[in-house]
Amino acid sequence: MTQIHIQHGRIIDPANHIDGVGDIYIVDGKIAALSNPPEGFKADIVIDASDKIVCAGFIDLSSRLRDMGHSRKGTFKSETRAAASAGVTTLCLQPDTRPVMDATSIVEYTKDLAERTDYPQIYPIAALTQKLEGIELSSMLALKQAGCIAVSNANAPVKNLLILRRAMEYAASHDLLFICHPNDFSLSNKGCAHEGAIASRYGLPSIPEAAETIALAECLELAELTGCRVHFGQLSCKGSVIKIHQAKKYGLNVSADVAIHQLHLTEHDIIPFDSAYHVLPPLRTKEDKDYLRQGLASGAINSICSDHQPHDLDAKLGAFPETESGISSLETLLPLMLKLVSQHAISLEQGIAALTQQPADILRLPTGALTVGFSADVCIFDPELEWQINSDTWKSRGVNTPFWGQTMKGRVTQTLQAGKIIFSLEAR
Amino acid sequence: MYPNIQLNSDGKLKHFLSIEGFDKTLLTDILDTAASFVNPVDGQIKKVPLLRGKTIVNLFFENSTRTRTTFELAAKRLSADVLNMNITTSSTSKGESLLDTIRNLEAMFVDMFVVRHAISGAAHFIAQQTAPHISVINAGDGQHAHPTQAMLDMFTIRQHKPDFSKLRVAIIGDILHSRVARSEIQALNILGVQEVRVIAPKTLLPAKVEALGVTVSHNLTEGLQDIDVIMMLRLQKERMTSALLPGESEYFKCFGLTEEKLKIAKPDAIVMHPGPINRGVEIDSKVADGKQSVILQQVSNGIAVRMAIMAMAMQHNGAIV
Numbered sequence: 039m040t041q042i043h044i045q046h047g048r049i050i051d052p053a054n055h056i057d058g059v060g061d062i063y064i065v066d067g068k069i070a071a072l073s074n075p076p077e078g079f080k081a082d083i084v085i086d087a088s089d090k091i092v093c094a095g096f097i098d099l100s101s102r103l104r105d106m107g108h109s110r111k112g113t114f115k116s117e118t119r120a121a122a123s124a125g126v127t128t129l130c131l132q133p134d135t136r137p138v139m140d141a142t143s144i145v146e147y148t149k150d151l152a153e154r155t156d157y158p159q160i161y162p163i164a165a166l167t168q169k170l171e172g173i174e175l176s177s178m179l180a181l182k183q184a185g186c187i188a189v190s191n192a193n194a195p196v197k198n199l200l201i202l203r204r205a206m207e208y209a210a211s212h213d214l215l216f217i218c219h220p221n222d223f224s225l226s227n228k229g230c231a232h233e234g235a236i237a238s239r240y241g242l243p244s245i246p247e248a249a250e251t252i253a254l255a256e257c258l259e260l261a262e263l264t265g266c267r268v269h270f271g272q273l274s275c276k277g278s279v280i281k282i283h284q285a286k287k288y289g290l291n292v293s294a295d296v297a298i299h300q301l302h303l304t305e306h307d308i309i310p311f312d313s314a315y316h317v318l319p320p321l322r323t324k325e326d327k328d329y330l331r332q333g334l335a336s337g338a339i340n341s342i343c344s345d346h347q348p349h350d351l352d353a354k355l356g357a358f359p360e361t362e363s364g365i366s367s368l369e370t371l372l373p374l375m376l377k378l379v380s381q382h383a384i385s386l387e388q389g390i391a392a393l394t395q396q397p398a399d400i401l402r403l404p405t406g407a408l409t410v411g412f413s414a415d416v417c418i419f420d421p422e423l424e425w426q427i428n429s430d431t432w433k434s435r436g437v438n439t440p441f442w443g444q445t446m447k448g449r450v451t452q453t454l455q456a457g458k459i460i461f462s463l464e465a466r
Numbered sequence: 467m468y469p470n471i472q473l474n475s476d477g478k479l480k481h482f483l484s485i486e487g488f489d490k491t492l493l494t495d496i497l498d499t500a501a502s503f504v505n506p507v508d509g510q511i512k513k514v515p516l517l518r519g520k521t522i523v524n525l526f527f528e529n530s531t532r533t534r535t536t537f538e539l540a541a542k543r544l545s546a547d548v549l550n551m552n553i554t555t556s557s558t559s560k561g562e563s564l565l566d567t568i569r570n571l572e573a574m575f576v577d578m579f580v581v582r583h584a585i586s587g588a589a590h591f592i593a594q595q596t597a598p599h600i601s602v603i604n605a606g607d608g609q610h611a612h613p614t615q616a617m618l619d620m621f622t623i624r625q626h627k628p629d630f631s632k633l634r635v636a637i638i639g640d641i642l643h644s645r646v647a648r649s650e651i652q653a654l655n656i657l658g659v660q661e662v663r664v665i666a667p668k669t670l671l672p673a674k675v676e677a678l679g680v681t682v683s684h685n686l687t688e689g690l691q692d693i694d695v696i697m698m699l700r701l702q703k704e705r706m707t708s709a710l711l712p713g714e715s716e717y718f719k720c721f722g723l724t725e726e727k728l729k730i731a732k733p734d735a736i737v738m739h740p741g742p743i744n745r746g747v748e749i750d751s752k753v754a755d756g757k758q759s760v761i762l763q764q765v766s767n768g769i770a771v772r773m774a775i776m777a778m779a780m781q782h783n784g785a786i787v
Contacts (some may be wrong), residue, residue: 167743238672239486241586241609241645245674310484311587355565357588359608 039066040082042457043075045124047087047418051094052391053398061091064414067457071410083459084239085452087418093390094406095127095158095415095453096371097397099217099295099343100271102364104435104448107136107152112348112435116367118157120434122461124368125193125450126344127158128397128405133165137380140165140176145184147413155458159415161187161401163217166205172196177305179212187401188269190217193318206266215401217269220451221319230359233321236305243359245320249305251277257284261292269400270294272345275326279333286338293400294338296330297345298374299365299440301383303327307440313354313361314440317345329381334392341396342389344371348436363416366436369427376421382446414457423449471593477555478740479778481602484611485652493656497621499693499774499787500767511769517546520577524550525567526605527583532741532765533605533615540772549576559630564588565595570596572642577783578776579603586610586645600733603772609645615740616649618771620657622764623695626736630657634692636731637680638721639699639748642672642710646740647699655679665689666721669710684722686702690730698723698739701748714747724750728758754770 044066049060049072056072060381063071063079070076084166098121104112121129127130131148133139135412139148139162152160164186168174172195189209196202209216226249231237233244254270258281261268282294304324315321333339347364349409354361375389384392398406405415425431426445453461470487470604474480479492501512522541524534534550541548553567564583571579578601581589586608593602606612627633631716635654641647641664654662662680664671675682683689690696701717737749737759745751754761777787 233673235674235677238674240679241607241611241646241648243586244673310486311590355591357564357583357585357591357607359585359587 040457041065041079042083042085042414042454043079043081044087044092044416044418045087047090047092048386049092049178049408050390051408052387053094054409056408057387060242062408062416064416064457066315067414069408069410069412069414072235072408085418090114090418090420090451092416092418094394094408095401095417095455096125096393097401097406098126098129098346098368098371099269099341099397099400100132100297101344101346101368102132102134103346108250110350111353112200113162113276114151114155114206115402116433116435117346118152118155119144119350120368122453122455123433123450124371125367125419126371127415127453127455128403128418129158129160129461130187130401131160131162132192133163133190134170134194138165138170139163139186140168140170140181141182142177142180145186149185158455163187164189164214166191166209167196167201170194172201175208178209182212182214188215190219190271192249193219193221193224195221198454199260202257203260203264206260206264206268210264210266215267215269216430217271217273218257220257222249222253225249225252230316230320230363231308232305232322234305234323236308241312247277247322247326250275251281254278254281258290258292261290264276268292272297272300272319272343273330273339274300275322276329279329279338283333283336283338293340295341295343295397296334296339296343298353298367298371299345300330301327301334301342301378302374303427303440308358311358312440313356313358314365314438314442316354316358316361316363316452317364318366335384335388340392340400342371342375342392343397345369346434348434349435350437352402364438365440366434366438368438369434370433370441370446372419372450373448375459376448416454417450418452419448419450421448423447476780476782476784479533479775480782482775482779483589483602485613485616485649485656488656490656490658491524493617493620493653496617496771496774496778497624499778500621500770503770503773511543511773513543513545513546517541517544517780520546520780520783521575522546522548522578522580522776523571523576524548524580525553525571525582526550527554527581527588528606530582530605532768533582536765536768537605537772540769540776541713543769544773544777546776555618564592566620566744568592568596572600576600578780580605581777582606584608597768599783600775601783603775603779606645609643609648611649612645613649614768614775615646615773616653618764618768619650619697619738619740620653621767621771622738622760623736625763626760627694630654632661633659633694634661634663635659635695635697636663636665636689636693637697637699638686638689640670640701640705641666641675641699642670643702643705644699648678650697651678651680663689663693670705686727690727693731694735696723696728696735696737697729698737698749700740700742702743722748722750723753725752726758739762741765752755
């Protein structure tokens with residue numbers, strides 16, 4: 039097996055409280071040693087990481103790779119390539135695949151597709167309810183045994199609180215993490231923009247913050263009642279940050295993430311009717327954005343996800359309310375995280391932890407750190423390297439990013455997954 | 467800010483999608499141009515050859531009688547060829563079919579689209595996608611804008627009250643769902659009225675409504691004090707079934723404009739309504755047909771104002787106004 043020596047890089051590993059220039063030695067796909075080479079080490083490959091940062095590979099809690107019924111938007115091959123180039127070594131697949139991730143055969147098929155890509159580790163999230171219809175429970179245990187890492191109803195509603203309670207109780211019985219995307223469907227009422235001054239001016243169907251905070255409050259109550267471990271995905275507003283903060287203080291076993299774009303964009307960006315900014319939950323106010331940033335800095339929000347949703351061109355061509363929501367966002371994950379650091383919203387260590395150690399803890403995976411013995415999932419990036427988003431640099435099949443044409447700062451130069459180089463910038 | 471695709475590189479009107487982004491000079495220009503089409507003696511509207519040889523398509527994805535008819539009349543008075551298309555959308559991928567419809571019509575050498583669509587932003591989308599020589603006029607998109615209606619309302623107000631800076635205007639009723647109200651509020655603010663006051667229950671007002679540039683009242687009796695211009699809005703029946711209002715009779719009691727309520731406003735106040743009217747729901751017949759009502763003048767003025775907007779939007783395409 040190949041032995042790899044990564045040398046002279048600035049190693050940042052929040053899980054092990056490491057921040058300093060040093061070397062990493064990889065043997066048999068695992069981290070064999072830091073600083074001094076293990077006995078008998080003879081490098082087959084030497085990676086010079088001078089002036090670069092070396093950290094654990096990123097773990098993305100929410101991605102959609104499309105394929106199956108959606109290959110116009112993206113395929114496992116195109117999207118995992120994009121993920122590898124973005125430093126992502128582990129990603130969680132939302133259950134709203136086509137067909138829905140509610141049967142072991144679909145999990146097997148997904149794993150088969152994933153294996154053929156030879157790229158990041160993919161963990162499917164199982165559907166909480168059959169066909170995501172919110173009525174009958176899915177076979178959660180079988181799905182877990184087949185390889186699903188958590189359960190979620192994605193962005194589909196659960197019919198009522200009794201069914202949600204039972205689903206959470208059942209998930210808790212099998213020690214399954216429930217990933218909740220809080221949204222009260224009666225209140226969000228098919229809206230497409232934040233309920234505020236901008237939606238009012240443009241006459242757009244709007245979603246109040248209460249659609250999120252009420253659903254979140256209900257789920258927190260049920261977390262206490264059922265003892266289910268809950269992770270809240272893609273929070274969008276101030277009220278949610280406050281509620282999560284209080285729940286943690288109270289001692290509930292909950293965690294939360296935020297989509298990277300929510301930390302940079304606001305309702306003003308949709309002016310006038312720019313479908314590239316159509317996301318759900320919607321982009322909210324500057325105050326909400328600032329609270330989300332503070333929540334990340336204070337630890338109320340544990341992690342950052344890409345919420346990657348590639349689309350074909352047609353999906354975004356139309357009058358704003360009729361376009362599909364979502365941003366193709368894997369490849370901007372690192373530069374936008376680094377932008378938070380340069381804007382002093384969070385420290386570099388916090389930013390890296392939010393993409394590595396924190397999601398690993400949430401998923402209870404032995405990864406997200408450069409601990410000796412762990413799988414050698416490593417991301418090496420140049421924090422100063424500037425690059426433009428264009429068809430030469432972009433890998434995702436979905437070009438639906440509002441940052442298209444912009445210059446980004448910070449770029450992954452190598453990604454290693456289980457000791458294998460799955461992306462190298464020079465070899466592009 | 468609004469990247470103003472409504473103006474061409476010379477700052478001339480190209481599309482008319484929303485009042486937002488225009489200044490007082492341009493809005494006044496439209497009103498003056500509209501006035502020039504009206505014979506000062508008999509009020510008749512002249513036929514002019516400004517758009518001879520041009521093809522205008524009335525592209526209506528939503529039903530309309532008044533707006534489509536006045537657009538058609540306006541186009542004919544400008545000597546343009548007019549094609550009326552009523553398209554009811556049923557397909558789920560409306561975005562795609564909308565674009566396909568536009569592409570097909572473009573291929574027929576069209577010069578202007580007059581668009582009405584049930585979705586906010588549809589006219590803007592068409593203007594972005596269409597060939598560069600084609601102008602797009604928004605004849606109402608979802609709950610976003612109905613800018614030609616707002617301009618004909620401004621024209622009607624100016625006929626009666628020439629100095630906008632002295633006016634207090636009340637807009638009464640379903641502001642939340644009204645594209646007319648949104649465009650009127652913008653036009654009135656740009657033309658510099660003293661106050662725009664919206665009067666409605668909270669269920670019919672959008673979030674952060676003050677940010678649109680209005681003051682708010684939930685009480686018609688209080689709200690009508692010192693008002694020079696009263697703009698009523700149509701109340702759709704479906705607002706009752708979606709729990710926004712308890713019922714028509716309670717609405718009429720609280721927000722219906724009666725002769726008695728009208729007396730609270732200034733004695734020379736004018737009463738406007740974009741139509742169609744629900745008599746006995748938002749307005750009493752006696753007021754709708756009364757001395758202070760200018761509702762039918764609004765309809766007549768629609769022709770001259772739409773002529774002005776169409777002619778000015780075609781200047782980049784060779785029309786000389």
